[in-house]
Amino acid sequence: MTLRFKPGSQLRLSSRLTFPLVAVMLAVSLAGCDTLSSLNPFGEDEVYKPEIKPAIAAEVMYNQGLAFLSENSFDSAAKRFAKVDREYPFSTWSKKALIMQTFAHYNARNFDEAAITGKRFLGLYPASDDAAYAAYMVANSYYNQIPDTARDQDRADKALMAFREVVERWPKSEYVEDSRYKITVVQDQLAGREMDIARFYLKKRNYTAAINRFRTVVSNYQRTNQAEEALARLVEAYLALGIMNEAQTAAAILGHNYPDSVWYKDTYTLLQTKGLEPRESTDSWMSKAFKSFGLG
Numbered sequence: 001m002t003l004r005f006k007p008g009s010q011l012r013l014s015s016r017l018t019f020p021l022v023a024v025m026l027a028v029s030l031a032g033c034d035t036l037s038s039l040n041p042f043g044e045d046e047v048y049k050p051e052i053k054p055a056i057a058a059e060v061m062y063n064q065g066l067a068f069l070s071e072n073s074f075d076s077a078a079k080r081f082a083k084v085d086r087e088y089p090f091s092t093w094s095k096k097a098l099i100m101q102t103f104a105h106y107n108a109r110n111f112d113e114a115a116i117t118g119k120r121f122l123g124l125y126p127a128s129d130d131a132a133y134a135a136y137m138v139a140n141s142y143y144n145q146i147p148d149t150a151r152d153q154d155r156a157d158k159a160l161m162a163f164r165e166v167v168e169r170w171p172k173s174e175y176v177e178d179s180r181y182k183i184t185v186v187q188d189q190l191a192g193r194e195m196d197i198a199r200f201y202l203k204k205r206n207y208t209a210a211i212n213r214f215r216t217v218v219s220n221y222q223r224t225n226q227a228e229e230a231l232a233r234l235v236e237a238y239l240a241l242g243i244m245n246e247a248q249t250a251a252a253i254l255g256h257n258y259p260d261s262v263w264y265k266d267t268y269t270l271l272q273t274k275g276l277e278p279r280e281s282t283d284s285w286m287s288k289a290f291k292s293f294g295l296g
Contacts, residue, residue, distance in 0.1 A: 058093035074108035115141040132170035139163045149192040191221035232263035252280035
């Protein structure tokens with residue numbers, strides 16, 4: 001048989017040529033060995049026996065996880081529950097293990113992992129009796145990671161949404177009261193962040209930017225501890241811009257809702273220096289914002 005090779009193409013052998021060539025190569029490779037048995041890594045009397053480990057029952061692994069919890073070995077417990085979930089997916093034991101895995105991660109202060117497993121439980125079992133607890137654990141996982149107001153408040157935003165979900169979806173659950181309380185705490189945190197930025201702009205005499213931030217506090221966080229100062233600062237910013245009717249409206253709302261506030265007393269004095277007094281304009285966005293919350 002003649003082999004023809006064309007430049008730029010691959011050399012191809014017929015199927016009839018391939019087998020004998022392979023046989024020759026195999027023979028050469030074994031030429032230095034006495035027998036194939038010399039390739040055996042075991043002794044003459046040894047025979048390879050595959051080791052087959054018996055599967056551990058889901059119930060056994062789950063109870064091992066509970067035992068770790070009783071010893072406060074939360075990381076070990078989480079790993080054991082994860083093993084149940086991994087090896088027996090979508091089983092009754094997997095469902096139990098997933099919620100306990102969330103609990104174990106939370107107590108180990110692995111809050112990101114707790115949020116992940118809690119949300120996974122909610123996705124798989126939204127109608128479960130433990131769904132409200134899972135959502136509550138997710139919310140607390142974010143809540144425990146909220147930084148000070150000088151830093152990004154992504155965790156605070158997520159905590160707020162998660163606690164609101166608990167209140168709205170499970171209004172009769174045992175977690176509602178604490179969720180409502182923590183909602184107010186988170187809102188005060190978010191309002192505090194807005195106030196930090198607004199004060200910075202006010203100090204720089206960027207009054208428009210400051211007003212926008214104070215407006216966020218007044219519009220979204222009226223029930224927080226930050227609302228009094230936000231209204232007082234609005235008076236300052238509006239006066240600086242010469243927008244007297246808005247300054248008077250902010251002062252009037254401040255006096256109506258916080259009559260004994262030090263902020264109101266200082267604001268009233270400030271208005272008097274300009275020959276003004278508190279007077280609410282019902283067309284103002286501030287008036288509408290407070291009335292929508294029943295505070296006006």
